[in-house]
Amino acid sequence: MSAKKITVVGAGHVGATCSQLLAMKELAQEVVLVDIAEGIPQGKGLDQWESAPIEGFDSRVIGSNGYDAAEGSTIFIVTAGIARKPGMSRDDLLKTNANVIRSVSKEIKRVAPDAIVIMVTNPLDVMAQVALESTGFPRERVIGMAGVLDTARYRSFIALELDVSVEDIQALVLGGHGDTMVPLASYTSVSGIPLSQLLSQDRIGALVERTRKGGGEIVAHLKTGSAYYAPAAAAVQMAEAIVKNKRRILPCAAWLQGEYGMNDLYLGVPCLLGENGLERILEVDLSDDERAALETSAEHVRSTVEALNALS
Numbered sequence: 001m002s003a004k005k006i007t008v009v010g011a012g013h014v015g016a017t018c019s020q021l022l023a024m025k026e027l028a029q030e031v032v033l034v035d036i037a038e039g040i041p042q043g044k045g046l047d048q049w050e051s052a053p054i055e056g057f058d059s060r061v062i063g064s065n066g067y068d069a070a071e072g073s074t075i076f077i078v079t080a081g082i083a084r085k086p087g088m089s090r091d092d093l094l095k096t097n098a099n100v101i102r103s104v105s106k107e108i109k110r111v112a113p114d115a116i117v118i119m120v121t122n123p124l125d126v127m128a129q130v131a132l133e134s135t136g137f138p139r140e141r142v143i144g145m146a147g148v149l150d151t152a153r154y155r156s157f158i159a160l161e162l163d164v165s166v167e168d169i170q171a172l173v174l175g176g177h178g179d180t181m182v183p184l185a186s187y188t189s190v191s192g193i194p195l196s197q198l199l200s201q202d203r204i205g206a207l208v209e210r211t212r213k214g215g216g217e218i219v220a221h222l223k224t225g226s227a228y229y230a231p232a233a234a235a236v237q238m239a240e241a242i243v244k245n246k247r248r249i250l251p252c253a254a255w256l257q258g259e260y261g262m263n264d265l266y267l268g269v270p271c272l273l274g275e276n277g278l279e280r281i282l283e284v285d286l287s288d289d290e291r292a293a294l295e296t297s298a299e300h301v302r303s304t305v306e307a308l309n310a311l312s
């Protein structure tokens with residue numbers, strides 16, 4: 001099962017990694033890479049296509065500075081914008097990236113009014129809202145990539161700590177994408193064994209803390225940019241769930257309409273992804289502490305939206 005066309009907007013670190021992964025997994029017959037930087041999407045797209053004979057994929061990768069090549073795409077993965085630099089919070093990116101997302105959304109609506117948008121650009125929860133509002137698409141078709149990445153980081157740290165396969169670790173991270181995310185220790189298990197039976201509360205707390213700061217840890221190493229391999233893998237996993245109608249349950253940023261007692265904001269929650277995009281939001285029981293942490297996370301998202309409204 002594959003889509004006819006998937007477009008990645010932004011041919012930078014995250015975007016180009018997405019297009020290579022989409023092609024290698026043959027998730028679309030055509031993978032289009034769009035960027036405003038002249039020559040970059042064309043060069044990277046051609047370079048990736050030239051890896052096809054070696055990797056054995058037949059997805060055509062095409063780079064373009066315009067959106068006509070993206071016409072009729074089933075999915076858009078949006079990574080356009082500027083990346084976080086050391087010392088810069090995700091919120092510092094606010095105004096610049098909001099303007100980028102507004103202009104990208106206009107083009108998506110023009111060339112593919114039925115598309116599903118997977119938002120990656122940070123600050124994620126707020127950029128997803130900007131895309132929802134400027135495309136006018138229903139919430140089923142504008143979904144943010146955050147929880148899959150945050151959960152992957154959490155799982156990767158648990159696997160290292162226990163020295164076991166990442167495949168056996170199931171976890172759930174809710175909340176906004178950022179330092180206020182809410183990793184749910186009570187929903188974390190290793191092949192069905194609750195994590196609390198394998199690790200002390202102190203060690204779990206340390207892993208949760210590392211997960212919260214996972215993005216910043218990479219930025220501190222790279223110095224000139226932010227993470228891209230795991231973010232791209234996360235966005236592509238969401239695209240795969242949609243293209244193949246896998247009905248996977250993945251933590252994604254979704255526009256809440258009463259779920260978890262909240263309204264009109266994007267927040268990371270367990271989502272069922274299928275061919276129509278967001279098909280269902282699952283509500284799980286939370287302890288008082290977890291609920292309070294989710295509320296704090298929501299407050300952070302709301303205040304970022306207010307900051308953006310004040311800037312605009």
Ligand code: APR
Binds near residue numbers: 009015040
């Ligand atoms: N239209 C299309 N592309 C754009 C636009 C625009 N209006 N504005 C900027 N871009 C492109 C840039 O030219 C650049 O190639 O977006 C790309 C961003 O790439 P990088 O700077 O390498 O950033 P990257 O590391 O890929 O991160 C992109 O994803 O995880 C988030 O926080 C991260 O918001 C950031 C985004």
